[in-house]
Amino acid sequence: MSILYLVKKNDELISHCKCEESLVGDPGQLDCPWCGCGWLFSCTKCRKAFTFAEAKEIDKTWEELAREDLLGYSGKEPELEDINSWIDCMQNMVSHIEAGKTYIYLDGCFIPADEENFEFEGWKSKHNFYKTPQVIALKDKDIIDEVLSNPQYWEENIIQEQ
Known part of the structure; x- marks a missing residue:
């Protein structure tokens, strides 16, 4: 089963993530969005920032994505409630993305570049x-x-x- 999701497109502008597969994590925006948390994506694995993501079909389930992101964020196995909350949030955030398009993150929204x-x-x-x-x-x-x-x-x- 595959789902449409956001994957790091390139290393343009800012890209600290060097993971082979860089999937967009839950924004986790702090109350200081100017630090980068309000305008950069973060990788589900390394949590490092990058600027541009592309909508692609990936071979993972929503549960796998949630677990990977939450584990990368906290370092501990997530609770089912946290997984379900993450899925609800991210499904809502990616509901408008289109395959092949490039996106940026800005203040809680994934916006076509x-x-x-x-x-x-x-x-x-x-x-x-x-x-x-x-x-x-x-x-x-x-x-x-x-x-x-x-x-x-x-x-x-x-x-x-x-």
């Missing part, structure tokens, strides 16, 4: 871009310091709790 003129409310902040910032960064790395890794950007655009 070629997306243009979009705005959304993420887990932490509101965003409005003419192109995905990771794609912009391939030609202009200043956007990393000005937006992606800039605490001021994230705080100025924070979603106020009601």
Whole structure:
């Protein structure tokens, strides 16, 4: 049985993961998304970051993926409740992906890398871009310091709790 999932596409921009098979882990975004947790993928095995992922058919079950990611995160065998929660979260996050397309991660969302003129409310902040910032960064790395890794950007655009 195969499922459509996100796999590291390349080593462009930022790629600390060197695993032979790099599958996207649960974002686990902290309250400091500018550190990278809000705009980079992490590998299920080594937990190291990378920028671009591609939607591909993989020969694993959702349970295998959940166990691999949760084990890599905590180092201990996950409980069934944690596995089911992980599956629910990740199935929801990948529900819109299309085979062969490249994606970036931004503030709780997997977004097509070629997306243009979009705005959304993420887990932490509101965003409005003419192109995905990771794609912009391939030609202009200043956007990393000005937006992606800039605490001021994230705080100025924070979603106020009601």
